Amino acid sequence: MKCMKRYAWGIVLAGALALVANYMAGFVPKGLISGGVFALLIGMAVNPLISKASVFAPGIQLVSKQVLRLAIVLMGLTLGFSQVLEVGRYSLIVMCFTLLAAFGGGHALGKAFGMHWKLSSLISAGTGICGGSAIAAIAPVIDAEDRDIAYAVSATFLFDILMVILFPIAGRYFGMSDMGFGLWAGTAVNDTSSVAAAGYAFSDAAGAYAMIVKLTRTLSIVPTVLIFSFIQSRAQRKTAEENTADQVNIGKIFPFFILLFLGMVAVKSSGILPASITSKALVISKFCMVMALGAIGMKTNFKEMSRSGTKPMMHGFLISALVVVVSFLAQMALGQL
Numbered sequence: 001m002k003c004m005k006r007y008a009w010g011i012v013l014a015g016a017l018a019l020v021a022n023y024m025a026g027f028v029p030k031g032l033i034s035g036g037v038f039a040l041l042i043g044m045a046v047n048p049l050i051s052k053a054s055v056f057a058p059g060i061q062l063v064s065k066q067v068l069r070l071a072i073v074l075m076g077l078t079l080g081f082s083q084v085l086e087v088g089r090y091s092l093i094v095m096c097f098t099l100l101a102a103f104g105g106g107h108a109l110g111k112a113f114g115m116h117w118k119l120s121s122l123i124s125a126g127t128g129i130c131g132g133s134a135i136a137a138i139a140p141v142i143d144a145e146d147r148d149i150a151y152a153v154s155a156t157f158l159f160d161i162l163m164v165i166l167f168p169i170a171g172r173y174f175g176m177s178d179m180g181f182g183l184w185a186g187t188a189v190n191d192t193s194s195v196a197a198a199g200y201a202f203s204d205a206a207g208a209y210a211m212i213v214k215l216t217r218t219l220s221i222v223p224t225v226l227i228f229s230f231i232q233s234r235a236q237r238k239t240a241e242e243n244t245a246d247q248v249n250i251g252k253i254f255p256f257f258i259l260l261f262l263g264m265v266a267v268k269s270s271g272i273l274p275a276s277i278t279s280k281a282l283v284i285s286k287f288c289m290v291m292a293l294g295a296i297g298m299k300t301n302f303k304e305m306s307r308s309g310t311k312p313m314m315h316g317f318l319i320s321a322l323v324v325v326v327s328f329l330a331q332m333a334l335g336q337l
Contacts, residue, residue, distance in 0.1 A: 012059070013298075041295045071292060072133070078268070098330075
Protein backbone atom coordinates (compact mmCIF):
# COMPACT_ATOMS: atom_id res chain seq x y z
CA MET A 1 0.00 0.00 0.00
CA LYS A 2 2.84 2.36 0.88
CA CYS A 3 4.41 1.53 -2.46
CA MET A 4 1.23 2.59 -4.28
CA LYS A 5 1.04 5.85 -2.34
CA ARG A 6 4.66 6.55 -3.22
CA TYR A 7 3.81 6.61 -6.94
CA ALA A 8 0.22 7.86 -6.78
CA TRP A 9 0.81 11.61 -6.74
CA GLY A 10 3.09 11.61 -9.76
CA ILE A 11 0.82 9.28 -11.74
CA VAL A 12 -2.27 11.37 -11.00
CA LEU A 13 -0.44 14.56 -11.95
CA ALA A 14 0.78 13.06 -15.24
CA GLY A 15 -2.73 11.82 -16.00
CA ALA A 16 -4.26 15.24 -15.29
CA LEU A 17 -1.64 16.92 -17.45
CA ALA A 18 -2.43 14.49 -20.29
CA LEU A 19 -6.15 15.33 -20.06
CA VAL A 20 -5.40 19.05 -20.23
CA ALA A 21 -3.00 18.55 -23.15
CA ASN A 22 -5.54 16.53 -25.15
CA TYR A 23 -8.19 19.13 -24.39
CA MET A 24 -5.93 21.91 -25.68
CA ALA A 25 -5.12 19.89 -28.81
CA GLY A 26 -8.82 19.89 -29.62
CA PHE A 27 -8.77 23.65 -30.17
CA VAL A 28 -6.21 23.62 -32.98
CA PRO A 29 -6.79 22.36 -36.54
CA LYS A 30 -7.02 18.57 -36.50
CA GLY A 31 -3.62 16.91 -36.56
CA LEU A 32 -1.60 20.16 -36.49
CA ILE A 33 -0.38 19.82 -32.89
CA SER A 34 -0.82 16.54 -31.04
CA GLY A 35 -1.66 16.20 -27.37
CA GLY A 36 1.80 14.75 -26.76
CA VAL A 37 3.49 17.95 -27.88
CA PHE A 38 1.22 20.04 -25.64
CA ALA A 39 1.96 17.67 -22.73
CA LEU A 40 5.70 17.99 -23.28
CA LEU A 41 5.56 21.78 -23.41
CA ILE A 42 3.27 22.10 -20.38
CA GLY A 43 5.45 19.68 -18.44
CA MET A 44 8.55 21.73 -19.21
CA ALA A 45 6.71 24.91 -18.19
CA VAL A 46 5.77 23.52 -14.74
CA ASN A 47 9.14 21.83 -14.15
CA PRO A 48 10.44 24.65 -11.89
CA LEU A 49 7.48 24.11 -9.56
CA ILE A 50 7.25 20.31 -9.75
CA SER A 51 10.96 19.78 -9.18
CA LYS A 52 10.63 21.41 -5.76
CA ALA A 53 7.95 18.93 -4.62
CA SER A 54 9.64 15.56 -4.08
CA VAL A 55 6.28 13.84 -3.56
CA PHE A 56 5.72 13.79 -7.34
CA ALA A 57 9.15 12.46 -8.35
CA PRO A 58 8.62 8.65 -7.99
CA GLY A 59 5.37 8.62 -9.96
CA ILE A 60 6.71 10.90 -12.67
CA GLN A 61 9.75 8.66 -13.04
CA LEU A 62 7.48 5.59 -13.34
CA VAL A 63 5.31 7.20 -16.00
CA SER A 64 8.28 8.47 -18.04
CA LYS A 65 9.77 4.95 -18.22
CA GLN A 66 7.28 2.13 -17.61
CA VAL A 67 4.07 3.78 -18.85
CA LEU A 68 6.03 4.85 -21.92
CA ARG A 69 6.90 1.22 -22.64
CA LEU A 70 3.27 0.19 -22.08
CA ALA A 71 2.23 2.73 -24.72
CA ILE A 72 4.70 1.25 -27.20
CA VAL A 73 3.54 -2.32 -26.52
CA LEU A 74 -0.13 -1.39 -27.00
CA MET A 75 0.81 0.38 -30.22
CA GLY A 76 1.48 -3.09 -31.62
CA LEU A 77 -2.25 -3.79 -31.63
CA THR A 78 -2.71 -1.07 -34.26
CA LEU A 79 -0.32 -2.70 -36.75
CA GLY A 80 -0.44 -5.85 -38.83
CA PHE A 81 2.34 -7.64 -40.69
CA SER A 82 0.12 -7.78 -43.76
CA GLN A 83 0.30 -3.99 -44.05
CA VAL A 84 3.85 -4.29 -45.33
CA LEU A 85 2.49 -6.22 -48.33
CA GLU A 86 -0.43 -3.83 -48.81
CA VAL A 87 1.69 -0.79 -49.51
CA GLY A 88 3.62 -2.58 -52.22
CA ARG A 89 7.22 -2.76 -53.24
CA TYR A 90 7.48 0.90 -54.20
CA SER A 91 6.83 2.26 -50.71
CA LEU A 92 9.30 -0.20 -49.18
CA ILE A 93 11.99 0.92 -51.63
CA VAL A 94 11.33 4.59 -50.87
CA MET A 95 11.40 3.90 -47.13
CA CYS A 96 14.79 2.23 -47.44
CA PHE A 97 16.17 5.39 -49.06
CA THR A 98 14.59 7.74 -46.50
CA LEU A 99 15.81 5.68 -43.53
CA LEU A 100 19.33 5.60 -44.93
CA ALA A 101 19.16 9.36 -45.51
CA ALA A 102 17.87 10.02 -41.97
CA PHE A 103 20.40 7.88 -40.09
CA GLY A 104 23.35 8.25 -42.47
CA GLY A 105 22.89 11.97 -42.90
CA GLY A 106 22.06 12.39 -39.23
CA HIS A 107 25.24 10.64 -38.16
CA ALA A 108 27.36 12.76 -40.52
CA LEU A 109 25.73 16.03 -39.44
CA GLY A 110 25.92 15.06 -35.78
CA LYS A 111 29.68 14.61 -36.10
CA ALA A 112 30.03 17.86 -38.05
CA PHE A 113 28.08 19.76 -35.39
CA GLY A 114 29.94 18.08 -32.55
CA MET A 115 26.71 16.65 -31.07
CA HIS A 116 26.53 13.65 -28.75
CA TRP A 117 25.57 10.53 -30.73
CA LYS A 118 22.53 9.85 -28.53
CA LEU A 119 20.87 13.20 -29.26
CA SER A 120 21.78 12.96 -32.94
CA SER A 121 20.32 9.43 -33.13
CA LEU A 122 17.08 10.43 -31.42
CA ILE A 123 16.53 13.27 -33.88
CA SER A 124 17.32 10.96 -36.81
CA ALA A 125 14.90 8.31 -35.48
CA GLY A 126 12.13 10.85 -35.01
CA THR A 127 12.68 12.14 -38.54
CA GLY A 128 13.20 8.82 -40.30
CA ILE A 129 10.56 6.69 -38.58
CA CYS A 130 7.64 8.24 -36.72
CA GLY A 131 8.38 11.29 -34.64
CA GLY A 132 7.79 11.04 -30.91
CA SER A 133 6.94 7.33 -30.92
CA ALA A 134 10.31 6.33 -32.39
CA ILE A 135 12.14 8.72 -30.07
CA ALA A 136 10.26 7.26 -27.11
CA ALA A 137 11.05 3.68 -28.16
CA ILE A 138 14.78 4.24 -28.69
CA ALA A 139 15.42 6.56 -25.73
CA PRO A 140 15.28 3.92 -22.95
CA VAL A 141 17.43 1.53 -25.00
CA ILE A 142 20.31 3.99 -25.31
CA ASP A 143 19.71 5.47 -21.84
CA ALA A 144 19.12 8.94 -23.28
CA GLU A 145 18.87 12.03 -21.08
CA ASP A 146 15.37 13.48 -20.61
CA ARG A 147 16.48 16.83 -21.99
CA ASP A 148 17.72 15.08 -25.16
CA ILE A 149 14.32 13.39 -25.56
CA ALA A 150 12.55 16.73 -25.16
CA TYR A 151 14.89 18.43 -27.62
CA ALA A 152 14.48 15.67 -30.20
CA VAL A 153 10.66 15.76 -29.97
CA SER A 154 10.70 19.56 -30.27
CA ALA A 155 13.01 19.49 -33.30
CA THR A 156 10.82 17.06 -35.24
CA PHE A 157 7.61 18.79 -34.13
CA LEU A 158 8.60 22.20 -35.49
CA PHE A 159 9.37 20.76 -38.92
CA ASP A 160 6.08 18.82 -38.90
CA ILE A 161 4.09 22.03 -38.49
CA LEU A 162 5.68 23.40 -41.65
CA MET A 163 5.08 20.16 -43.56
CA VAL A 164 1.38 20.01 -42.71
CA ILE A 165 1.01 23.44 -44.33
CA LEU A 166 3.46 23.14 -47.22
CA PHE A 167 3.04 19.51 -48.34
CA PRO A 168 -0.48 19.81 -49.86
CA ILE A 169 0.57 23.02 -51.63
CA ALA A 170 3.69 21.36 -53.04
CA GLY A 171 1.75 18.22 -54.02
CA ARG A 172 -0.70 20.23 -56.09
CA TYR A 173 2.09 22.32 -57.61
CA PHE A 174 3.86 19.17 -58.82
CA GLY A 175 0.57 17.65 -60.00
CA MET A 176 1.02 14.50 -57.89
CA SER A 177 -1.50 11.66 -57.93
CA ASP A 178 -3.36 10.62 -54.78
CA MET A 179 -1.17 7.53 -54.46
CA GLY A 180 2.01 9.47 -55.17
CA PHE A 181 1.21 12.14 -52.60
CA GLY A 182 0.19 9.54 -50.02
CA LEU A 183 3.49 7.76 -50.52
CA TRP A 184 5.41 11.04 -50.23
CA ALA A 185 3.63 12.19 -47.07
CA GLY A 186 3.75 8.73 -45.51
CA THR A 187 7.52 8.41 -45.98
CA ALA A 188 8.64 12.01 -45.39
CA VAL A 189 6.44 13.58 -42.70
CA ASN A 190 7.36 12.58 -39.14
CA ASP A 191 4.49 12.30 -36.65
CA THR A 192 1.45 10.13 -37.45
CA SER A 193 -1.04 12.93 -36.72
CA SER A 194 0.91 15.22 -39.06
CA VAL A 195 0.91 12.56 -41.79
CA ALA A 196 -2.87 12.28 -41.48
CA ALA A 197 -3.31 16.06 -41.53
CA ALA A 198 -1.12 16.52 -44.60
CA GLY A 199 -2.53 13.50 -46.45
CA TYR A 200 -6.22 14.27 -45.95
CA ALA A 201 -5.62 17.94 -46.74
CA PHE A 202 -4.67 16.76 -50.25
CA SER A 203 -7.52 14.24 -50.66
CA ASP A 204 -9.27 11.43 -48.78
CA ALA A 205 -7.62 8.82 -51.00
CA ALA A 206 -4.19 10.33 -50.44
CA GLY A 207 -4.83 10.43 -46.69
CA ALA A 208 -5.81 6.76 -46.55
CA TYR A 209 -2.77 5.70 -48.55
CA ALA A 210 -0.47 7.91 -46.47
CA MET A 211 -1.68 6.26 -43.26
CA ILE A 212 -1.03 2.74 -44.57
CA VAL A 213 2.49 3.78 -45.60
CA LYS A 214 3.04 5.50 -42.24
CA LEU A 215 1.91 2.51 -40.19
CA THR A 216 4.19 0.24 -42.20
CA ARG A 217 7.04 2.68 -41.70
CA THR A 218 6.38 2.46 -37.96
CA LEU A 219 7.31 -1.24 -38.03
CA SER A 220 10.91 -0.21 -38.66
CA ILE A 221 11.00 0.74 -34.97
CA VAL A 222 11.69 -2.93 -34.17
CA PRO A 223 14.96 -3.47 -36.12
CA THR A 224 16.06 0.07 -35.27
CA VAL A 225 15.65 -0.51 -31.54
CA LEU A 226 17.55 -3.80 -31.77
CA ILE A 227 20.39 -2.12 -33.68
CA PHE A 228 20.65 0.67 -31.12
CA SER A 229 20.57 -1.82 -28.23
CA PHE A 230 23.66 -3.40 -29.80
CA ILE A 231 25.31 0.01 -30.28
CA GLN A 232 24.58 0.91 -26.65
CA SER A 233 26.06 -2.35 -25.38
CA ARG A 234 29.22 -1.68 -27.40
CA ALA A 235 29.43 1.85 -26.01
CA GLN A 236 29.04 0.53 -22.46
CA ARG A 237 31.85 -1.95 -22.98
CA LYS A 238 34.18 0.71 -24.34
CA THR A 239 33.66 2.94 -21.29
CA ALA A 240 33.79 0.11 -18.75
CA GLU A 241 36.92 -1.30 -17.13
CA GLU A 242 38.62 -4.21 -18.86
CA ASN A 243 37.39 -6.77 -16.36
CA THR A 244 33.76 -5.64 -16.62
CA ALA A 245 33.41 -6.19 -20.37
CA ASP A 246 32.38 -9.79 -19.82
CA GLN A 247 29.93 -8.88 -17.07
CA VAL A 248 27.45 -6.92 -19.16
CA ASN A 249 23.93 -7.92 -18.18
CA ILE A 250 22.14 -8.95 -21.37
CA GLY A 251 18.81 -8.70 -19.59
CA LYS A 252 19.37 -5.01 -19.03
CA ILE A 253 20.64 -4.35 -22.54
CA PHE A 254 18.04 -6.20 -24.61
CA PRO A 255 14.73 -4.27 -24.87
CA PHE A 256 12.36 -7.11 -23.99
CA PHE A 257 9.35 -4.82 -24.23
CA ILE A 258 9.94 -4.86 -28.00
CA LEU A 259 9.20 -8.60 -27.94
CA LEU A 260 5.86 -7.76 -26.34
CA PHE A 261 5.34 -5.17 -29.06
CA LEU A 262 5.95 -7.82 -31.73
CA GLY A 263 3.60 -10.15 -29.88
CA MET A 264 0.85 -7.53 -30.08
CA VAL A 265 1.51 -7.08 -33.81
CA ALA A 266 1.15 -10.86 -34.22
CA VAL A 267 -2.13 -10.82 -32.30
CA LYS A 268 -3.41 -7.99 -34.50
CA SER A 269 -2.32 -9.87 -37.63
CA SER A 270 -4.12 -13.04 -36.52
CA GLY A 271 -7.47 -11.28 -36.54
CA ILE A 272 -8.63 -12.97 -33.33
CA LEU A 273 -9.37 -9.68 -31.60
CA PRO A 274 -12.47 -7.66 -32.54
CA ALA A 275 -11.99 -4.16 -33.88
CA SER A 276 -13.59 -2.71 -30.74
CA ILE A 277 -10.75 -4.01 -28.57
CA THR A 278 -7.95 -2.88 -30.88
CA SER A 279 -9.54 0.57 -31.18
CA LYS A 280 -9.68 0.86 -27.39
CA ALA A 281 -6.05 -0.28 -27.17
CA LEU A 282 -5.15 2.53 -29.58
CA VAL A 283 -6.91 5.09 -27.39
CA ILE A 284 -5.14 3.80 -24.27
CA SER A 285 -1.79 3.70 -26.07
CA LYS A 286 -2.13 7.31 -27.23
CA PHE A 287 -3.14 8.48 -23.75
CA CYS A 288 -0.22 6.64 -22.14
CA MET A 289 2.11 8.23 -24.69
CA VAL A 290 0.78 11.70 -23.84
CA MET A 291 1.19 10.95 -20.13
CA ALA A 292 4.77 9.79 -20.69
CA LEU A 293 5.73 12.84 -22.75
CA GLY A 294 4.19 15.07 -20.08
CA ALA A 295 6.24 13.27 -17.41
CA ILE A 296 9.39 13.68 -19.49
CA GLY A 297 8.58 17.38 -19.78
CA MET A 298 8.15 17.68 -16.02
CA LYS A 299 11.60 16.10 -15.57
CA THR A 300 13.19 18.43 -18.12
CA ASN A 301 14.81 21.69 -17.09
CA PHE A 302 14.45 24.13 -19.98
CA LYS A 303 17.54 26.09 -18.95
CA GLU A 304 19.65 22.93 -19.11
CA MET A 305 18.16 21.95 -22.46
CA SER A 306 18.84 25.41 -23.91
CA ARG A 307 22.54 24.89 -23.24
CA SER A 308 22.55 22.49 -26.20
CA GLY A 309 22.28 25.57 -28.41
CA THR A 310 20.82 25.84 -31.90
CA LYS A 311 22.86 23.06 -33.51
CA PRO A 312 20.45 20.20 -32.59
CA MET A 313 17.50 22.19 -33.96
CA MET A 314 19.40 22.90 -37.17
CA HIS A 315 20.33 19.21 -37.29
CA GLY A 316 16.65 18.25 -37.13
CA PHE A 317 15.69 20.76 -39.81
CA LEU A 318 18.40 19.65 -42.25
CA ILE A 319 17.69 15.93 -41.79
CA SER A 320 13.95 16.48 -42.22
CA ALA A 321 14.57 18.47 -45.40
CA LEU A 322 16.92 15.75 -46.67
CA VAL A 323 14.30 13.04 -46.10
CA VAL A 324 11.66 15.08 -47.95
CA VAL A 325 13.94 15.54 -50.97
CA VAL A 326 15.17 11.92 -50.99
CA SER A 327 11.60 10.59 -50.82
CA PHE A 328 10.51 12.80 -53.71
CA LEU A 329 13.52 11.89 -55.88
CA ALA A 330 13.11 8.17 -55.16
CA GLN A 331 9.46 8.32 -56.23
CA MET A 332 10.41 10.26 -59.33
CA ALA A 333 12.97 7.60 -60.26
CA LEU A 334 10.35 4.87 -59.74
CA GLY A 335 7.73 6.78 -61.72
CA GLN A 336 5.36 6.95 -58.76
CA LEU A 337 4.59 10.67 -58.60
